[in-house]
Amino acid sequence: MGIQDAIAGLSALLGHRLTRSKSDLDLHGRSESHFHDAPPDAVAYPETTREVAEIIRICVAEGCPVVGWGVGTSLEGQAQAFHGGVSVDFSRMNRVIEVNQEDMDVRLQPGVTREALNEELRATGLFFPIDPGANATLGGMASTRASGTTAVRYGTMRENVLGLEVVTAEGRIIRTGTRARKSSSGYDLTSLFVGAEGTLGLITELTLRLHGQPEAVASAVCAFPSVQDAVTTVIETIQMGLPVARIELMDRASIEAVNAFSGTNLPVMPHLLLEFHGSESGVKETSETFGDIAQEHGGTGFDRATRPEERTALWTMRHNAFYAILALRPGARAVVTDICVPVSRLAEAIEGTRADLEEAGVQGPILGHVGDGNFHAVLLLDEHDEDEMARARHVADQMVARALALGGTATGEHGIGVGKQRFMEAEHGDAWQLMGVLKQALDPGDILNPGKLVPPRN
Amino acid sequence: MGIQDAIAGLSALLGHRLTRSKSDLDLHGRSESHFHDAPPDAVAYPETTREVAEIIRICVAEGCPVVGWGVGTSLEGQAQAFHGGVSVDFSRMNRVIEVNQEDMDVRLQPGVTREALNEELRATGLFFPIDPGANATLGGMASTRASGTTAVRYGTMRENVLGLEVVTAEGRIIRTGTRARKSSSGYDLTSLFVGAEGTLGLITELTLRLHGQPEAVASAVCAFPSVQDAVTTVIETIQMGLPVARIELMDRASIEAVNAFSGTNLPVMPHLLLEFHGSESGVKETSETFGDIAQEHGGTGFDRATRPEERTALWTMRHNAFYAILALRPGARAVVTDICVPVSRLAEAIEGTRADLEEAGVQGPILGHVGDGNFHAVLLLDEHDEDEMARARHVADQMVARALALGGTATGEHGIGVGKQRFMEAEHGDAWQLMGVLKQALDPGDILNPGKLVPPRN
Structure with a gap:
């Protein structure tokens, strides 16, 4: 019993869709973040749910770790194989199965990407936001x-x-939820x-809510004199119930980076930066109305972009902000922090982080995704400078400690x-132990993405 | 060890706040629905979370069932003590602890009622919808x-x-979530x-999202020629992204009842019946826009009610519809069914039920809460007529079977x-067994609301 026996079994099951090539292992051991490479022992490319179930049954029988893999964009090492084992790559399970236009939902396989889905939906008048x-x-x-900007x-x-x-870890195929809007x-x-990071089961199909493409965008x-002024504007905007679709904050340093990068x-x-969805x-x-609120709090240079090309320019700038920031220090490693606090405490959290x-x-x-109270400091680091890395880690720890003290969370959207x-x-106290109890109950062999999220087993 | 020993321990803990009076036991054994009375052996009135933890510890040690009690309005027997034991009545834990206006949230004890909360919020510009x-x-x-109409x-x-x-069943006090909007x-x-019906733990405090009172309502x-026309109107309304706050269906029989009852x-x-929230x-x-869509589908007599007294009259009529229906057959027992289907299948589900x-x-x-695909048939029954009760049960079973066949759920909002x-x-297949695994892990002694929701233990 062991990983090698599992690989033999998987190889018999999957043939050439079980690979051990160095390039493939390396690819599935990498992260977009600062974690060291942790390649799996093999990569499996299932094409059906039944194959996923068979993979898990084989791996459980042999005590071989199973780690799910989408496209490797997670930021906290979720998809890396720190304990070895098999990376289950869903790239061959990338089919949109059924779009229900009247019910505004879609059933699809887990390997479909966000952009591919929206491409597929373009003609339907619906989108996944x-x-x-x-x-x-x-x-x-x-x-x-x-989550993200919307x-x-x-x-x-x-x-x-x-x-x-x-x-599940038993190799059973279960269905949760229905196509009804509530239950x-x-x-x-x-x-x-959702949010279990593959530690309780592997998702082999999803039914998602869709939304109508807005008639007008x-x-x-x-610009604001201070982060506090910007945040106060956000609070009043939300309290008034204004239907903003995006409301993003960029601090001075981000704006400097963007100016340099995007000209x-x-x-x-x-x-x-805001976006509004609705009727014309x-x-x-x-x-x-937003412009009026902003002006009351010192907002200047309020500029509405209604033409598609203006809007695209604005959001391209926002989406490129990460690269603009990276360009501030060529060769640097970026560590992206991610805390979320009650909106009323956001200015305090940002100013404290800045200090x-x-x-x-x-x-x-x-x-920041300031409407949710969620923000990121993009730390630019020389990963070979141990002292700098230690100082950065200290800042990240302080950010989280502050978020928790303010009633927030260690991660708004990147996960654990x-x-x-x-x-x-x-953050969770005894509730973290309870998460461990759930993990133990559903995955007694600790096969599914071991070493992540829950407390270490005794 | 046993229920009597538990009661002795609880009596020592709570003094006169542990009652065994017949009237109190009877009250806590009743249901607003058609289930036979099932009184507990005692009723506990805790005032603090620590007392709730102590109650659970005593009951677990003695193997005594613990059933949470709010005001007894659940419709599927959730709060009745079919296995005896202690009913934990939260009426003394009814404090609104903290309203955070800027963050639009509230922290409160579980015994606060919906109306009491909104009364408390009236001056804040916020409400709980x-x-x-x-x-x-x-x-x-x-x-x-x-859920409900909104x-x-x-x-x-x-x-x-x-x-x-x-x-929890261990008597531990845990906290879940934070005041951040996402995590x-x-x-x-x-x-x-949420939705566990007290089978996994007793809720002793809640933090809820609030919403801004709309500027205008x-x-x-x-009226529509058919349910299908009404449903098609609803689908187009939702697909257009029109922000409806309520969209309720009443069938011919409900309208007849209301006309007779409300004059x-x-x-x-x-x-x-619709409600819109937003700016003037x-x-x-x-x-x-809704009026235009309705007209395309044969809608007639479209009438906007913008004055508060007109609106109140309309929604009073809707809220009284249950009593109006009851009045159709004086002395009858009402059994309220509750299925939810994808909206595109709603007309089919309703017409099938009607047949x-x-x-x-x-x-x-x-x-029906037709925007969600959720509807109720209010069955009027002579509970002493066994044949009629059997026929009603058959109709209810057919409703659920149809809901499941149409991709829906056995209950939109009443629970299990x-x-x-x-x-x-x-509905759930193997996923129901998995619910049982979770219950076993979190409540190994089967103390918390035993006999409800999960599969029977072997």
């Missing part, structure tokens, strides 16, 4: 409980997964698997993986 | 994953509970306890309790 930036797979996004309007994966097909029928297993950008000429001040007259009214960064001498422009396990006890 | 009809407690609403706009308890304090930090324990009512003179045709101009635009009712000779006007356990295998 959740946008974490990266072109992640929907299976991965569900497993990480991802969560303030459309929610996160938590609110947009109606149901799942999951292979009070038993434990909410869908929500249990408008964007706006506005823009924005004033070096905190900015809010609705978005006009909403953006004007910590200055004190530590670490460069870290700040970007191995990168944030050290904060779980502080 | 979920409205299951009955003036239930928030703890009960969370435990049942309740779910189409504001979601259900699933979407509006940010966090919980829960006492990817570990398993979604909040969602696991408008209502509308419209109204509505045409005896299927009706939609927004609700005007939305209701006009089944006619064939069975059972009276059952239909009301004991009333819908017989459908769990059909």
